[in-house]
Amino acid sequence: LQPLPTSPAADVRSPNVQDSSLFSSPARSPASEFDVSSPLTYGTPSSRVEGTPRSGVRGTPIRQRPDLGSARKARQVDLQAEQPVVDEIVTSEQSLGQKLVIWGTDVNVAACKEKFQRFLQRFADPTAKEEEHSGMDLSEPLYMQRLEEMNLVGEPFLNVNASHLKAFDTELYRQLICYPQEVIPTFDMAVNELFFDRFPDSILEHQIQVRPYNALKTKNMRSLNPEDIDQLITISGMVIRSSQLIPEMQEAFFRCQVCAFCTRVEIDRGRIAEPSVCKNCNTTHSMALIHNRSMFSDKQMVKLQESPDDMPAGQTPHTVVLFAHNDLVDKVQPGDRVNVTGIYRAVPIRVNPRVSNVKSVYKTHIDVIHFLKTDEKRLHRIDDEKDQKLFTEERVEVLKDLSKKPDIYERLSSALAPSIYEHEDIKKGILLQLFGGTRKDFSHTGRGNFRAEVNILLCGDPGTSKSQLLQYVHNLVPRGQYTSGKGSSAVGLTAYVTKDPETRQLVLQTGALVLSDNGICCIDEFDKMNESTRSVLHEVMEQQTWGAGEAGIICQLNARTSILAAANPVESQWNPKKTTIENIQLPHTLLSRFDLIFLMLDPQDEAYDRRLAHHLVSLYYQSEEQVEEEYMDMAVLKDYLAYARIYVHPRLSEEASQSLIEAYVDMRKIGSGRGMVSAYPRQLESLIRLAEAHAKVRFSEKVENIDVEEAKLTNQPTPRVSLKS
Incomplete structure (x- = not known):
């Protein structure tokens, strides 16, 4: 008798073992062997794997186990015997099939395959949300529809929700959690047999691999x-x-x-x-x-x-x-x-x-x-191909009908941060920042790139909800980063060189601005940031890149991020006797890179104070249902923003172009009589981005005069700071 090893890693297989019938499926011939695989290390597809459902297709990638080489077969022991099963004894599956398990586990291969095939053929979830299984009949077996889709698409991966498995068979779920190295390869064999029996003419890159997720x-x-x-x-x-x-x-x-x-x-x-x-x-x-x-x-x-x-x-x-x-x-x-x-x-x-x-x-x-x-509660990402498939025809029709409403701009802005009282103009500016402009790439003609991201600076008295607005935007967008000016350094915002603990080599560790690529970086206490830290924002806010050259690592990182910053005045309280530039005291080169600058002041008005106090108190005694009834559903807002950012790319019309030119000339005239520069070409680009963002609000592919007028109004609450030439 072969001695029983003390651990699976010590299992030694006899070279004379040829009994593969113990590992065959009940519905198949005994020629199929159970290759001990791991769901972890996917190897190069090997044609030497025997017992594949189709000999003309390349075999399943070798999934090696660290403790058992893939060349060894899973050893089984009899649970009802005191001694381990002797390898040389020839035993039929009918007599010992239900007694034999993989050594060190309680997993019976044949029973596990049969249970999983039954799960695939029968499991249906009528109570599931349509967003999770778009385009599928919830009353029909869910994973059989997935296999049909796999036959059409050709992707040999089946994602299985572990919570579904637990609801169907608790014992099979327990084995999956406790012995994934043995159970997942068994799932692979079961789904391949079921798939190729149903679609014998299907050709995949390699055999199907099961990927469980959402383990409870x-x-x-x-x-x-x-x-x-x-x-x-x-x-x-x-x-x-x-x-x-x-x-x-x-x-x-x-x-x-x-x-x-x-x-x-x-x-x-x-x-x-x-x-x-x-x-x-x-x-x-x-x-x-x-x-x-x-x-x-x-x-x-x-x-x-x-x-x-x-x-x-x-x-x-x-x-x-x-x-x-x-x-x-x-x-x-x-x-x-x-x-x-x-x-x-x-x-x-x-x-x-x-x-x-x-x-x-x-x-x-x-x-x-x-x-x-x-990112369920966040916006969909622009660069994620999977998110571009989330919109069904019915959902698109609902969004397009919503975009035709005349008050859609006001409804969307009021849905942003509904717990913050008033500040409608600021919410409209942040809404335009979320939509963004149209990114233009003329690098092939030598004219460079033009950014689509909108940068906003909020400056004002303490207690005017600046930080709450930043937190709301940070929790809404994907890849959003939140940082404080006092606790941030230049390398913490961009990137720094560190030594990899695994390879002991120098690597580049990215910071907040690079991590928020294609997102929004919220910077609080912007005025308390030191000068050397603020200087790194110049390149990021305009060129949307950051060049690194340190410790022999020279590269250019993408930082296509919008900046939403909040700052307090120099004296903590806004001084009306001083000019705007004296109150903010930020470099002119940095201020010109902000598309919108909003002043958030605390007015000394009894009527305003009474309305604000009533709003704050109502947040405590109103239920969540009462509050939600007054505003747009967040799921609708999320889908509306995502659809506009992915599919709507407005271009300037001739009339809008002339209006933008006239608006820029008027902005330059303001300071020309006093020998001051009141606008730079950057402000014209800001108007273009804001007009494009407003066109996205209407789902319009063309920027019209109404968009230019709204962009001018959004830019008016805080007049552009006059900078001396």
Whole structure:
């Protein structure tokens, strides 16, 4: 009898084992073997995988397990026997199929496959939201519709919601959470058999891989402990850094330098087991590694930081290292907020790379199975192709009907920050900032690029809701960053060079402005920011890039972000006896880069104070339903903004162009008689961006005079600061 190993990693398979009937599906011939795979390290597709449903299609990518090489088969033991099942005993699946499980688990392969196929064929969720399953019949089996869609699209990945699995079969869900290394490959076999039985003529890039997500065993990053090792978990956070693509060897190719005999060796637990003796000529130490004949897979290291909502008071954010493989590489970028589903790993640290001794303290990481971007309460991203498919024809018709209403501009602005009293003009300006202008790229003609982002500065007395407006915008937009002027440095806003703890190489760590690319960066206490920190904003606010040249790293980073800044006057209170420039005291070069500057003053008026107090008190005694009835639904506002930013790209008409020219000339005339410059060409570009944004509000592809007039009105609440020439 073969001794029972003490751990799955010590399992040694007898070379004489050929019994594959124990791992076959009840509906298929016993020729199908259960290849112990891992849902983690996706390797190069191998044609040597046997038992595939279609021999003409490339095999499933080798999903190696760190503890068991993919060349070994899963060992099974009899739960009802005191001794482990002898490998040489020939046993039929009918007699012992329900008793045999993979060693170290309670997973029976045949039963697990049968349960999962039943789940795919029967599960339906009539109570699901239509937004989650757009274009699908909720009364029909959900995942069978997904397989039909997969047959048409050709993407060999099936995302399975773990909460659906728990609602259908609690025991199968428990096995998935506790033994993902064994269960997920079993799911792969089950879905491939079901798919190719239903669509025998379908051709995919490789066989279907199941990706579970939304595991109910969701852990806070701080509460991860040794009990979670090798289990399926889901955590949330924000991506702060992603490494470059790293090639990881999956299969080594050796050739004898004496007789040219060639052999392939699977990578076992990250080690290359070099053959010491050639099997052909018995020469020792003659095998040489041939790199260009070896098989590699893509790998990327991603660093995930704890989200502010999950942090205890007074604590610094925690980080965790993620490893993404193959098609998951470059799925997320720094600044994305994601839910990560994967397997929690612990890896020993060697005392010395040349010695096999390891420390008692282990390093942990997560091998990623699924990324889910979580911005449900935020706007859709412009550059996300998936978000461009969210709008059904019915939803588009509703949005277009809404855009034809004459008061749509006022309705949208009143839906922004409804808890803040009045400030309608400021809300309209922020609304235009959310829509943005039309980005124009004339680099191929040598005229450069023209930014579409609108920058806004809020300046005024304390207690006028400046910070609340910033917080609201930060919570609304994706890739939004919030920072304070006093606590920010120049490198913290842009990027800085640091040493990678994994590779010990110098890498560029991005800051708030770069992380908010294609978003909005909210900067509070702008007046308290020192001069050296404010100087980095000049390039970002106009050229939308930031050039880095430090420690041998020379690059140009995209920072296509809108700036929403809030500042207090010099004396903390606005002094009406001083001019605007004396109250703000910001450099002229920086002020000219703001498209809109709003003054938020606290008037000394009894009637205004009474209305404001009534509004504040009503926020406490009114219920949420009463408040929501008065304003537009946030889901409608989110979709309206997203559709306009993605699909509406207005261009200037001839009449609007002439109106813009006249408006710019009038702005220049204001200070010409006193020998002062009241407007720069940047202010003309600001008017163009504001007019384009107002055209987006109407879903219009053409900028008309009404848009130019509204842009001029938006620019009037605070007259453009006069700057001496």
